[in-house]
Amino acid sequence: MLTLITGGSGSGKSAFAEQYVQTVAQGRRVYIATMADYGEESRKKIDRHRRMRAGKGFLTLEQPHSLEQISNQIGLEDTLLLEDLPNLLANHIWMLQDPQPVSAILNGLQQLEAGCRHLVVVTGELFGDGVRYLDDTGRYLCLMGQLHQILAQRAQRVVEVVYTIPIYHKGAQPQPTAAKPKKETV
Amino acid sequence: MILVIGGQAQGKREYLRQTLGLSGEQIGDCASLPFSDLPSYPGWYKLNDLVARLLQQFPPQQVPDQVLHLALQGDFSRRVIVCDEVGCGIVPIEKTQREYRETVGRCCxxxxxxxxxxxxxxxxxxxxxxxxxxxxxxxxxxxxxxxxGES
Incomplete structure (x- = not known):
């Protein structure tokens, strides 16, 4: 199963996504961090997200690109929380110089989804600042839009988080699972 | 309290006037009024301007508490706060701009x-x-x- 969670900057989408995983997960919870360490600000963000996840039983895998490389570390009962898609695409384009970033990312996501119980992808709303980007950023936005369109089609649930408020654009709000989470083993 | 959000120039102020019945004098300008005057206004226009001013005096992580401090004074249950959606674009290169858009979100x-x-x-x-x-x-x-902390 695939869930896509989106929202603007500071909308509370990360906090919502973690809460969402707590609601739907039955087996292991695995956090896939795509943000590369680019200096103090990204470290602060990584630290803040680590603090938010502390004590919630997440196993963290850091994978800035090429998601298929971690598919062998995933179990069929796992719920995966991938954060986030804008970083993943940026890393494929600028870190990896990937000529086909969209298909590479879709392929990686498909492998993860096929090997787990539920894949939750956090993305961002980047399309509303009204600025016309003609350079690499314009191409980046275009590719992000392609990923959003394809993933939203594929996903069973699409949720937009607006200042902590979830809006279910596709699929219904999940009901809490009865089973207790297994303790992380790695 | 009512929070009215949306992109720029979508008709938020008109919504306050037409639908919520606030007059022009009841709507306080967050870009210019002294902070201490804001709690006496039923309408606030716009929160993102207030956040930009507070960011000149406080570190970003303290700004949401400063906003709450002002917003929960006076007759807060009847307060209507307008805020532009500023967080749905490409992450700005400039740090202060990044902090501004994220802090506006956190305040909302x-x-x-x-x-x-x-x-x-x-x-x-x-x-x-x-x-x-x-x-x-x-x-x-x-x-x-x-x-x-956590709630």
Missing amino acids: CALVPYTQQVVRIFCTIPTVLRSVSAAVEPSERIVSRHGK
């Missing part, structure tokens, strides 16, 4: 538990995103999870 997140309604205006059309009969009271003050 901090206000939501105290609202009876959150309305998003799109081309003059309102969509109610949240509607509750009993919002959180300031005495049950929630601390943002991005701030000092």
Whole structure:
């Protein structure tokens, strides 16, 4: 199963996504961090997200690109929380110089989804600042839009988080699972 | 409290006037009024301008608490706060701009538990995103999870 969670900057989408995983997960919870360490600000963000996840039983895998490389570390009962898609695409384009970033990312996501119980992808709303980007950023936005369109089609649930408020654009709000989470083993 | 959000120039101020019945004098300008005057206004226009001013005096992580401090004074249950959506674009290169858009979001997140309604205006059309009969009271003050602690 695939869930896509989106929202603007500071909308509370990360906090919502973690809460969402707590609601739907039955087996292991695995956090896939795509943000590369680019200096103090990204470290602060990584630290803040680590603090938010502390004590919630997440196993963290850091994978800035090429998601298929971690598919062998995933179990069929796992719920995966991938954060986030804008970083993943940026890393494929600028870190990896990937000529086909969209298909590479879709392929990686498909492998993860096929090997787990539920894949939750956090993305961002980047399309509303009204600025016309003609350079690499314009191409980046275009590719992000392609990923959003394809993933939203594929996903069973699409949720937009607006200042902590979830809006279910596709699929219904999940009901809490009865089973207790297994303790992380790695 | 009612939080009215949406992109620029979508008709948020008109919504305050036409639908919520606020007069021009009841709407306080967050870009120019002294902070201490704001609690006496039923309408605030716009929260993002207030956040920009507060960021000149406080570090970003303290700004949501400063906003709550002002917003929960006076007749806050009848207060209507307008805020531009500024967080749905490419992450700006400049650090202060990045902090501004993220802090505006965090401030709205901090206000939501105290609202009876959150309305998003799109081309003059309102969509109610949240509607509750009993919002959180300031005495049950929630601390943002991005701030000092957990609720």
